[in-house]
Amino acid sequence: MDVVDGSGGAVSYTADKILVATGGRPFFPKIPGAEYGISSDGFFELEQQPKRVALVGAGYIGVEMAGMFASLGSETHLLIRGDTVLRSFDPMIQEGITSHYENYLHINVHKRSGITKVEKTDSGSLKVYFATKAAPTKGDPVTDSTSSDSVIEVDCLLWAIGRTPEVEDLKLDKAGLAIDIPLDKPAKKPFIPVDDFQNTSVQSVYALGDVAGKVELTPVAIAAGRRLADRLFGPPHLSNSKLSYEYIPSVVFSHPEVGTIGFSEPEARAKFGDENIKVYKAEFVGMYYAMMEPERKAKTKYKLIVNKADDERVVGMHIMGEGSAEILQGFGVAVKMGATKRDFDNCVAIHPTSAEELVTMR
Numbered sequence: 001m002d003v004v005d006g007s008g009g010a011v012s013y014t015a016d017k018i019l020v021a022t023g024g025r026p027f028f029p030k031i032p033g034a035e036y037g038i039s040s041d042g043f044f045e046l047e048q049q050p051k052r053v054a055l056v057g058a059g060y061i062g063v064e065m066a067g068m069f070a071s072l073g074s075e076t077h078l079l080i081r082g083d084t085v086l087r088s089f090d091p092m093i094q095e096g097i098t099s100h101y102e103n104y105l106h107i108n109v110h111k112r113s114g115i116t117k118v119e120k121t122d123s124g125s126l127k128v129y130f131a132t133k134a135a136p137t138k139g140d141p142v143t144d145s146t147s148s149d150s151v152i153e154v155d156c157l158l159w160a161i162g163r164t165p166e167v168e169d170l171k172l173d174k175a176g177l178a179i180d181i182p183l184d185k186p187a188k189k190p191f192i193p194v195d196d197f198q199n200t201s202v203q204s205v206y207a208l209g210d211v212a213g214k215v216e217l218t219p220v221a222i223a224a225g226r227r228l229a230d231r232l233f234g235p236p237h238l239s240n241s242k243l244s245y246e247y248i249p250s251v252v253f254s255h256p257e258v259g260t261i262g263f264s265e266p267e268a269r270a271k272f273g274d275e276n277i278k279v280y281k282a283e284f285v286g287m288y289y290a291m292m293e294p295e296r297k298a299k300t301k302y303k304l305i306v307n308k309a310d311d312e313r314v315v316g317m318h319i320m321g322e323g324s325a326e327i328l329q330g331f332g333v334a335v336k337m338g339a340t341k342r343d344f345d346n347c348v349a350i351h352p353t354s355a356e357e358l359v360t361m362r
Contacts, residue, residue: 017204017232020177020192021225022170024163024210033118036126037157040065050074050156054128056115057160058085060252063097065158067255070105077152079113079130086252090264090318092281092303097254097320104298105255110150118157126157165190165211176202180213189213197242198228214245249332251325256298259328261335262316268305276309280341280361286354288322300354304341304361312341319358327355 026039038045040061051074055066058080070076078085078101084094085101101107112133119127129151167190172179178201180193191213198206206228209221223243230238249261262268269277282302289297300321306312314335319327334343349356 017206019225019228020167020170020172020200020205020207020211021209021221022166022211023221024165024216026159027162027164028159029115029161031115031117033120033126034159036118036120037159039159043158046156050154052125052154053077053156053158054079054126054152054154055158055160057162058082058087059160059162060086062158062160063101063252063254065160066101066107067105067253070101070107071255075108075154076105077108077110077128077154079110079115079128081112081114081133083111085109086254086258089252089258089260090303090316091266092301093258093260093318093320096299096301097252097258100256100298101254104296108152110152113150121153125153125155128152128154128157163210163216165192165213167192167211175205177205197231198224215248217248217250220245220248247332247336249328249335251328253325256300256321257324258318258320259324260316260318261328261332262314263305264316264318265303265305268307268316272307272309272315276307278306278308278312280304280306282357282361284354284357286321287352288354300357302357302361304344304358306341314339314341314344317358321354323354327358331355331358 026041028034028037028039037056043065049072050069053069053074054077055062055069056079062078062080063085066076066078084098086094086097098109102109110130110132113130114133116129116131118129121127131149167179172192178193180191181189192200192207192211194200194207194212198208198212200207208224208228210216214220220243227241227243230241234241247262249259251257251259263271265277265279280303284300285297286300298321301319302321303316303318304314305316307315317328317331317335344359344361347359349359
């Protein structure tokens with residue numbers, strides 16, 4: 001393996017095993033003026049709070065940072081290409097957070113929007129031009145059109161439209177490594193295909209994390225790396241160690257937090273059949289908000305999805321409300337172990353908590 005050093009020269013390294021885990025970087029669209037925006041990295045370089053900010057993207061980063069800016073008092077605009085945020089989550093989460101951001105945090109959510117260009121004014125502010133589609137778009141959250149029907153002026157623009165794997169400069173083709181570029185996202189997703197054991201197409205070369213494109217979350221990369229190290233360097237009983245990508249808990253630090261593990265309701269119905277799915281729901285105002293004004297009392301929403309054909313095993317759990325991250329870490333263990341609705345019901349409720357609703361649903 002040849003590596004270019006700081007002076008431009010090449011240094012050769014040899015190893016019995018090579019791991020590619022270079023991660024990813026924020027993706028910027030190819031539209032006029034895109035360079036005036038910042039990424040999530042640039043957020044931490046801001047020296048003062050912008051009074052007006054626009055965020056583009058409906059995923060983890062866009063939703064989290066929109067919540068932060070709005071809670072700090074900035075006029076916040078969130079531009080998304082669909083009708084809801086967090087579109088990979090259960091509909092309850094999508095609709096709940098979108099509504100909360102609009103009605104409680106008073107974020108300006110611009111739906112079905114595609115950014116067309118960005119201009120910098122003489123005063124240093126930014127004009128963000130965007131077109132609104134008649135139906136949600138399926139491609140990137142930008143358009144290649146030069147016309148637009150709306151414009152907003154802000155002090156800061158933050159792109160949160162995904163990340164691209166850091167593989168372009170690695171010359172992986174010279175090592176014979178296969179690269180997978182999904183047809184629906186050719187501009188930003190050149191993944192390294194791997195099997196369940198993180199093996200690439202080249203023997204003794206492994207890949208994990210964002211470059212492998214399975215579940216792009218830091219704890220997932222850490223867990224996969226530990227399993228790989230166990231398999232390659234651990235005792236014999238760990239020789240088949242691998243990470244299971246099923247039932248991975250995930251949290252969005254939105255305002256309020258949301259958490260999910262397992263299948264969304266549409267996914268569960270598609271996989272197990274409508275006739276085998278039963279859904280339990282709870283919606284209430286948590287005691288955290290008890291002494292607050294009515295307009296500040298956010299709803300807590302919980303959903304359990306069970307497979308009736310498998311002893312009512314919990315196959316999906318989706319929660320929205322204060323403390324969701326801490327709640328999910330514990331319940332995630334139970335769901336991962338195959339807990340049933342009966343197991344949940346047999347756990348004594350801790351009162352008064354929001355989480356007690358998860359073991360008292362009827």
